Amino acid sequence: MLGVEALDDILGRVLDSGALILIAGSPGAGKTLLASTICYANASNGIPCLYVSLQETREVFFKHMKDFNMDFSELESRDLFKYYKVPIIIDPELINNLISELSAYSSKYKVFVIDSFTPLSIIVGEDSKTRALLQNFFYNLAKLENSLVILVAEIPIGKDSLNLGGVEFVSDVVLILKQYVERGLITRFIEVRKAREAPLSIGEIPFKIVEEVGIRSFTPPKLEELPSVVRGISYEYPCRELNEILGPVSAGSTIYVVVPSDARSTETYVPGLVSLSLALKHRLKTLIIDYVRPPHTFIDSITEYALRKSPRSYEVINKLINELVKINYVNPATMSLEELYTYEIELVKQHQPKLLILNRVDIPSRIHGTEKYFTYLWNELLWFRKHGVTVLRTSAYVNMEEYLQSASISETVIRLFKTRKEPSLKLYLWTERRSPKIVDFQVLSKCLDEFIYSV
Ligand SMILES: Nc1ncnc2c1ncn2[C@@H]1O[C@H](COP(=O)(O)OP(=O)(O)O)[C@@H](O)[C@H]1O
Ligand SMILES: [Mg+2]
Structure with missing residues (x-):
């Protein structure tokens, strides 16, 4: 499950047998919040989650999430959550190290968040062999271990393209977080751009970030x-x-x-x-x-x-x-x-x-x-x-x-x-x-x- 009602309604079936989910959006779109919501919802239900961060420090993350009533330290004390801060990787060689370290966690954790995948993708650059290795690793982690693997990806402001070297093609679900400003007011949407095996009729789900609550969204009920x-x-x-x-x-x-x-x-x-x-x-x-x-x-x-x-x-x-x-x-x-x-x-x-x-x-x-x-x-x-x-x-x-x-x-x-x-x-x-x-x-x-x- 994802812990966001509207997404669970639409994507429920896709997640049954493990899934690779790509969450993309520009800065401030709510990617980290959505990824942590998914992580939190699972861990609170006894499904351990590993949060691999290449950005925020542990202190900032824990404090920020507490503002949304997500108490990760409590989950950590029950061994249901781990925050894994990856030091800045500048050498593509080190990608192999990362993969083997994450492999060691693959039997214990069933939900993995990589926040974000973008720096990894940049380091890999044109190296197609390492890229294939990395993508296969995440894909297999989802499919062979029956896990949810969530890759967060940055879209530069003003761009609409992903430029992630094709990871969107192996993903089961692609969610694009968008925000528009209309008459000075923010409107946030989750665009479900791809969802393998799910019939899609609603392409954009409006959502709101509510203080002390987190992400809230709703889809219109079906008349029938x-x-x-x-x-x-x-x-x-x-x-x-x-x-x-x-x-x-x-x-x-x-x-x-x-x-x-x-x-x-x-x-x-x-x-x-x-x-x-x-x-x-x-x-x-x-x-x-x-x-x-x-x-x-x-x-x-x-x-x-x-x-x-x-x-x-x-x-x-x-x-x-x-x-x-x-x-x-x-x-x-x-x-x-x-x-x-x-x-x-x-x-x-x-x-x-x-x-x-x-x-x-x-x-x-x-x-x-x-x-x-x-x-x-x-x-x-x-x-x-x-x-x-x-x-x-x-x-x-x-x-x-x-x-x-x-x-x-x-x-x-x-x-x-x-x-x-x-x-x-x-x-x-x-x-x-x-x-x-x-x-x-x-x-x-x-x-x-x-x-x-x-x-
Ligand atoms: N305490 C809060 N209450 C309401 N909204 C908040 C709060 N803190 C951050 N936000 C909103 O959440 C968004 C940040 O979400 P985040 O998941 O960090 O974005 P991203 O990871 O996509 O850059 C910001 O746009 C901000 O407006
Ligand atoms: Mg973020």
Whole structure:
């Protein structure tokens, strides 16, 4: 295994009987981090790993990896890991020495990392005999010993070619790590350029380097593997009227709430609060990802509302919120979309909520471009559905196209709009397989009241 979910999904089979894996990329692309992640994942599972370094010193390596929560010294003390620092080799003759030393380790270790292969390749130069010897050694190490051999290779900045004397041809897997800078934000990809015996449809896997966590990536789930929504699990709204029109909410479905962007009165919070009350009523763990930092959060709003209605309910609701609700602020302008989605999925994996509230989704959509946003949104919603997470997306109304696009991938739509006649605030309510209804705003606030008095 490689210990990176998306890669294991795609490459799982290739690794069964030993494999030579080439990881190439320009400086800072994450090669050392990926190679150590693979090493760490195996060693932690009892498969010993030897890390052959021609670059970093032992101290730097151990310290750097500790920042990503990889404690190699602990593995070393259990004899599952060894850091083998190779002194600078300037004489091609010494390649033979290296080979024989590594051979001595071949029965004990099952994962080998060479970080990096590039200096070896440079020393060998035009010497085709030594080159063949070196490549055969690594190839046989993988195949005869049934090991994972990972060769890291440097690609000079601005170049796309490997210039490694053909090692890419004997490798079973070639992974190219890439980074683009778009509008000042880094997007990282693993390009799976070659994977022997694996059917490939996804060529580029976006990933993010998360502090204290390491490499995180996800591949879009296949539609044919997904349930439509989670059958048999649904949640009722806290009031009869809303249940008749919209309820119950199926687990894994998406609710889209739209409010006027130029009139976001306190009332525009209420649909979100009703959804939060649904979560509290059913004791659902809830994660809120907020793309703005409003003066009043969902949590402030619902507790203040409750306090106005009944001090006793306020106590109960406060307690429920402390137990069940986690809030995270994310500025979508600080991450590329690929990073943003990887990060959000990571948050969901960590907190395992049953309800996810994404507040003000119009912001990432505007920042990153609606079209690109839609592709990732679609994949992300599939992932949430696969994991039974119900999603509430709230948005300020931007334009008809964006509204319809979001509505088209939602099971429920709650749209607030102003009319000139009294009472001015109306709700357009729609859920799949039912006719839409237009009702007075009071339906929602009454629903919230009912919840508050019932706790
Ligand atoms: N503590 C950290 N938190 C988040 N990212 C980090 C951290 N340390 C390093 N990085 C990122 O990881 C990358 C370095 O990865 P590395 O595996 O050393 O690259 P390579 O071996 O390809 O040169 C850098 O681009 C840097 O931005
Ligand atoms: Mg490196």
